Amino acid sequence: MDLANRVKTLTPSSTLAITAKAKALKNQGYDVIGLGAGEPDFNTPEYILEAAEEAMRNGFTKYTPAGGIAGLKQAIANKFSHDNGLTYTTDEIIVTTGAKHALYTLFQVLVNQGDEVIVPAPYWVSYPEQIKLAEGKPVIINAEEKNEFKITPAQLEAAITPKTKAVIINSPNNPTGMMYSQQELQQLGEICLKHQVLIVSDEIYEKLIYTNDKHVSIAEISSQLKNNTIIINGVSKSHAMTGWRIGYAAGSAEIIKPMTNLASHSTSNPTSIAQFAALAAYNADEDPNAEMRAIFSERLELLYDLLKDIPGISCVKPKGAFYMFPNVHEAVRQNGFDTVDNWVKALLEEEKVALVPGTGFGAPENVRLSYAVSTDSLKEAAKRIKRFVLTHQS
Structure with missing residues (x-):
């Protein structure tokens, strides 16, 4: 065939x-x-397991809204406010079947045939493949080891063309474990604003940092950067919930709404029980x-x-x-x-x-x-x- x-x-x-x-x-x-x-x-922590069991016992085993249950979206909004100083409405958040699905759905609604997405290397293996599936072109920038595997503003600016739609920033990074500082993010962000290039900020390892460095989301730096950024995150790494498949994206409702529409025709909704488990994860007082x-x-x-x-x-x-x-x-x-x-x-x-x-x-x-x-x-x-x-x- x-x-x-x-x-x-x-x-x-x-x-x-x-x-x-x-x-x-x-x-x-x-x-x-x-x-x-x-x-x-x-x-997965015991209190999350208990919440999932309680959800099952209480009959929360049916379809949910395609973009996620309201309670979980609000809990994610509260997380952004508490951890990152960012304000999002529930209309600016979509819950997805893992952060990978958030990225896949984003590229499907964002990228047209021939559009370019800048991908710093080393990169997570699925970035280029998802861009190609959206009929886009991954443009690879090789970040040098001597620069802790982080791209420079000059490298980013040189890679931008009239076809550039977005750039991916993954910090802390998979596979290198390296992080961008606030100053480095600001410099990259200013170039993206100058050229009207959307920033896709993959922050899935946000909670796993082992130095005194603080995780900074590029969306925190200014309102202009927040409006020009889609944040990707989830509970897989932070709460040891990889198999539960709950991720999310946050950003402009202009992008989140079509992502939700597409999800309604691909997955219907993230698993209901996993959503209630993630809700418990974000509502817990303990770390x-x-x-x-x-x-x-x-x-x-x-x-x-x-x-x-x-x-x-x-x-x-x-x-x-x-x-x-x-x-x-x-x-x-x-x-x-x-x-x-x-x-x-x-x-x-x-x-x-x-x-x-x-x-x-x-x-x-x-x-x-x-x-x-x-x-x-x-x-x-x-x-x-x-x-x-x-x-x-x-």
């Missing part, structure tokens, strides 16, 4: 591919350490992030020190999320491999450690390691990686 052209150019998710291969080896009885996970290794942040911070320090001890591997220390993104180019060269991808495959086959090649993130000299695994697993993984590197040194 001749498939639609829009799917023929899609690249399979490298994170899901490596996870699938690791699981297959585990099923064969091998002791595999998977560092490819893009989700916290914590269960579900505190313990998770403390543990991730300890793992970050541990893994960073372990990686520094491996020949041919260098790493910019991340500030947030739960990933390391080391440069392994020299190790790959010394080990006699032609690409990082082949080096990663051999590492998985020989030492049963699963990493994600940086090619899927637009950074072919790097690999992504998730430290959303136990301390013992991190220690053992680093031990195996070092053994692999030393064994193959030429």
